[in-house]
Amino acid sequence: MRRILAAFILAICICLASCVPDTYSDTTPTGCFEALWTLMDEHYCFFDYKAQEYGLDWDEVHDRYGPMISDDMDDEALFEVLCNMLSELRDGHVNLSTSIDFGRYWSWWEDYPVNYYEHIRDGYLRTDYRIGGGMRYQILDDNIGYVYYGDFSASASDTYWNRILSYFKLCNGIIIDVRSNGGGVLTNVDAIMSHFTEEKVLCGYVCHKTGPGHDDFSGWKERWVEPASSELRWQKPVAVLTNRGCFSATNTFVSSMKVLPQVVVFGDRTGGGGGIPFSTELPNGWSVRYSSAPMTDVDGRHIEFGVDPDVKVDITEEDMIRGVDTIIESARSWINSFVK
Amino acid sequence: MMARCHCSNTLCAVLLVLATAVSATSRAQDCRVGSLPLKNEKLSAHSIMLGVLEVKDGFMSPLKYRGPMIDFASEVRRSIGCGESWYRTSFFKLGFSPTTNHSDNGSMLALDINWRMSWERAWLKRDNLSITAGPQIFTKVGGLYNSRSSNNPAVPKVYLAASVAGQAVYGFRLWNYPMALEWRAELPLIGYNFSPTYGLQYYEMVYVDSFSEASHLAWPGNLNNFCQRLSLDIPMGGVQLRLSYYGDYFHYDIGGLDCRIYENSCMIGVVRRFEIKYNGR
Numbered sequence: 001m002r003r004i005l006a007a008f009i010l011a012i013c014i015c016l017a018s019c020v021p022d023t024y025s026d027t028t029p030t031g032c033f034e035a036l037w038t039l040m041d042e043h044y045c046f047f048d049y050k051a052q053e054y055g056l057d058w059d060e061v062h063d064r065y066g067p068m069i070s071d072d073m074d075d076e077a078l079f080e081v082l083c084n085m086l087s088e089l090r091d092g093h094v095n096l097s098t099s100i101d102f103g104r105y106w107s108w109w110e111d112y113p114v115n116y117y118e119h120i121r122d123g124y125l126r127t128d129y130r131i132g133g134g135m136r137y138q139i140l141d142d143n144i145g146y147v148y149y150g151d152f153s154a155s156a157s158d159t160y161w162n163r164i165l166s167y168f169k170l171c172n173g174i175i176i177d178v179r180s181n182g183g184g185v186l187t188n189v190d191a192i193m194s195h196f197t198e199e200k201v202l203c204g205y206v207c208h209k210t211g212p213g214h215d216d217f218s219g220w221k222e223r224w225v226e227p228a229s230s231e232l233r234w235q236k237p238v239a240v241l242t243n244r245g246c247f248s249a250t251n252t253f254v255s256s257m258k259v260l261p262q263v264v265v266f267g268d269r270t271g272g273g274g275g276i277p278f279s280t281e282l283p284n285g286w287s288v289r290y291s292s293a294p295m296t297d298v299d300g301r302h303i304e305f306g307v308d309p310d311v312k313v314d315i316t317e318e319d320m321i322r323g324v325d326t327i328i329e330s331a332r333s334w335i336n337s338f339v340k
Numbered sequence: 341m342m343a344r345c346h347c348s349n350t351l352c353a354v355l356l357v358l359a360t361a362v363s364a365t366s367r368a369q370d371c372r373v374g375s376l377p378l379k380n381e382k383l384s385a386h387s388i389m390l391g392v393l394e395v396k397d398g399f400m401s402p403l404k405y406r407g408p409m410i411d412f413a414s415e416v417r418r419s420i421g422c423g424e425s426w427y428r429t430s431f432f433k434l435g436f437s438p439t440t441n442h443s444d445n446g447s448m449l450a451l452d453i454n455w456r457m458s459w460e461r462a463w464l465k466r467d468n469l470s471i472t473a474g475p476q477i478f479t480k481v482g483g484l485y486n487s488r489s490s491n492n493p494a495v496p497k498v499y500l501a502a503s504v505a506g507q508a509v510y511g512f513r514l515w516n517y518p519m520a521l522e523w524r525a526e527l528p529l530i531g532y533n534f535s536p537t538y539g540l541q542y543y544e545m546v547y548v549d550s551f552s553e554a555s556h557l558a559w560p561g562n563l564n565n566f567c568q569r570l571s572l573d574i575p576m577g578g579v580q581l582r583l584s585y586y587g588d589y590f591h592y593d594i595g596g597l598d599c600r601i602y603e604n605s606c607m608i609g610v611v612r613r614f615e616i617k618y619n620g621r
Contacts, residue, residue: 020394020600023402027443039402043539097488099445186543206548209539211596218539221548276541279489281401285443287488293541 024283029078032282033069036082036096037062039282042212044089045275045294049302054090058214061088076100079286089290091304092247093277097287108244108271108306115243115268115315116179120325121148130167132160137167144335145171146328149192152184152249158230161195165232173237173335175328176257183248183273193256194228196238196263201225203256205300206276208293220296225256237338238263239331242309248273255297255307264334265309267327274303373575374511374520376427376462376470377613382418384612389413389586391605393437393450398597399495399536400486405448407439409603413586418616420459427472429505431456435482435603450601452482452497454588456526458505473506478528480565480590492542497601499565499590501531501558520573520580528565533558537595556594563592573611580611 024035041047041058050056065085069078079096083103086094096103124146129138134154137147145168149156168174176192193203205220227233240257242250242265251270257263275291282288297303311330319326377383389411396404413433420428433454440447458476480499487493507524533556536545545554556562571584584607591600 020396020404020406020602022404022442023396025442035402045539187547190547206541206544208541208544211538218553221544223548276543277491278539278541279486279492281403281441281446281488283403283443285403285441285445287446289490292539293544 027283028071029069029073030071032078032284032286033066033082033085035283036288037065037085039280039288040086040089040290041214043209043278043280043292044094044290045209045217045292046089046091046302046304047214049294049304050089053305056088056090061085075284079103082286091275091291092271092273093275093289093291095289097289108247108273112244113268113314114180114245115327116245117315117320117325120315120320120323121177121328123323124325124328130164132163133157135160135164137164139168139171140175140332142332142336143170143172144332145174146177147174148177150178150181152181152186152188152253154184156188156192158191158195158228161192161228162230162232165195165234168234169232171236172339173239174234175239175241175331175335177241177328178246178250178253179241179243179267179327180245181247181250182245183250186249186252186276189249189253189256190225191228192253193225193260195230195232196234196257196260197225197227198233198235199227201259202298203259204252204298204303205296206293217294220300223256223295235262237335239334240265241327241331242267242270242307243327244268244271244306246270246307248277251303251307252295255295255303258307258310259298264311264331265307266311266313266331266334267309268312268314269308270303270306272304272306274305372613373518373573373580374468374470374509374522376424376465376472376509377417377419379419379424380616382416382614382616384614385413385415385582385609387413387415387582387584387607387609389433389435389605389607391586391603393435393439394602395439395448395450395484395600397484397495397599397601398538399492399599400448400484400489401441401446403441403446405439405441405446407437407448407450409435409437409450409605411435411452411586411605413607413609425462425465426474427460427462429456429458429460429507446486446488448484448486450482450484452480452601452603455479456503456505458526460505460507468511469509471506471508473504476503476505476526476528477501478503478526478531478565495536496534498534499528499531499558499563501528501565503528503531518575520571522569522571522573524569524571526567528558528563530557530559532556533563533592533594535592535594535597535599538597540595553595558592558594562594565590569607571607578612582607582609582611584609 204223276293278292313330315326393409417429435452437450460472460474464471478501483496485494505526509522511520573580586605588603
């Protein structure tokens with residue numbers, strides 16, 4: 001009996017001493033650099049695609065930035081080197097979030113024409129526009145419904161879209177303006193799109209990484225959107241307005257809407273962001289976001305670097321001075337061309 | 341520090357009130373510490389647990405999170421069948437833990453709900469020693485929530501398994517005072533585990549894949565869970581005071597993701613022995 005008792009007590013002592021091991025415990029600058037490089041190496045989803053597009057070589061990036069790291073550097077210097085290293089990925093979904101600053105790569109819109117001015121848009125919305133969820137909407141003078149949706153995190157539920165489409169029911173067409181919409185919730189893409197199709201429609205593909213290798217991916221899975229269950233589904237012309245500020249979920253929305261036959265996209269190429277982001281941490285607690293699951297359009301093309309419009313339009317300087325939105329006007333002309 | 345003192349004082353007060361209330365309401369009963377329940381009896385134990393939870397969930401973060409764990413646990417054991425050789429034990433535990441990473445700049449909340457039911461045979465039954473063991477249904481649900489993760493802020497935990505449970509109770513006297521040492525162990529063997537795999541996104545999991553890739557057969561080759569409790573029961577008035585150590589070590593390596601959740605807690609509770617009346621039936 002004493003032996004059994006001793007065995008019990010020994011088992012308890014072993015378990016009491018047990019603790020969860022830490023994968024990354026080295027909090028020095030070198031430890032953080034190696035952890036960040038490894039985390040990205042094992043989880044980032046666009047290495048092969050970006051190697052083809054602009055010759056990204058992640059091993060070479062390690063060799064180039066590694067010598068810039070020393071264990072006596074301060075947090076600010078470490079932050080700068082790590083951000084510069086992450087910028088090599090040219091991905092707006094890649095961020096380093098710290099108390100020092102929010103590390104980001106925003107060249108996907110900063111280096112391009114704005115093509116969207118809120119004060120000019122307000123001239124179209126006037127002051128008596130309606131608000132439903134994240135949408136602001138108005139019927140323009142030529143009987144065209146105009147909706148501005150600036151944030152895919154804001155609600156876009158069926159209730160709001162039923163109300164909007166009911167309000168627009170006598171209009172000749174709808175303009176959905178998603179310019180400078182930086183993205184948000186992907187399910188809102190499906191929710192909005194479902195009001196513009198009468199049948200289940202294939203709108204793209206998605207897959208995810210299944211292991212640390214650069215080409216360890218699951219098979220591509222089809223993204224289908226089903227018609228909204230409500231009776232209000234729009235079949236007349238739809239113009240979607242875009243600029244370089246359309247990113248992430250907005251980018252996916254534009255790519256998906258292009259599948260529908262009554263939809264035409266006006267404006268500039270979208271900013272991209274074709275990977276679903278994921279968050280993780282460095283040993284020193286800094287938070288890192290990266291793209292982990294690539295999405296493609298219906299033809300299997302990556303949308304990481306944006307989606308081209310059907311009709312390329314920039315806001316001209318003359319129009320801007322006159323308070324006219326060239327992109328909205330192009331969309332109006334197209335819709336009006338259907339009016340007999 | 342002040343907050344911790346305040347918490348521990350509050351806990352002591354709650355336990356004191358609980359023990360007093362139980363003592364006051366319990367009938368005078370023979371406190372046969374360490375013995376299995378008779379045919380018309382059931383043993384009921386209610387405990388509060390305080391301990392430490394350590395979590396490393398590969399889906400949420402590569403870092404280990406650690407924090408205090410507080411649980412409420414309830415266990416009921418009674419004899420079943422005609423003789424006194426089979427016993428049914430049901431166990432319920434609700435636990436919560438706010439954890440932080442070692443840099444103390446990230447926080448994660450853990451919720452753990454356990455329900456288990458075992459049917460155990462008494463393999464050894466002596467005056468001062470009894471050993472029971474048998475099959476068990478083991479369920480564990482809960483989740484982790486990390487406030488700083490935007491697209492993967494939470495991961496649900498669902499684990500259903502067929503397991504084996506066993507218990508050894510040794511009654512002894514210390515300074516002529518009756519006590520019982522009880523060791524209980526539970527080992528889930530095979531079942532179902534819900535866990536996202538490497539790189540699997542919620543959008544894909546919920547809206548494209550319908551959870552099929554997150555559902556797994558769990559067996560000792562990919563999931564290990566071991567729960568144990570070592571208790572010292574001390575008669576006090578008409579009840580028994582139970583002081584325990586409780587350990588729950590949960591680990592799986594499924595779909596390229598490693599998850600470890602270890603709980604080490606101290607329990608304090610009250611055990612009561614009830615007489616069951618059958619109303620003549």
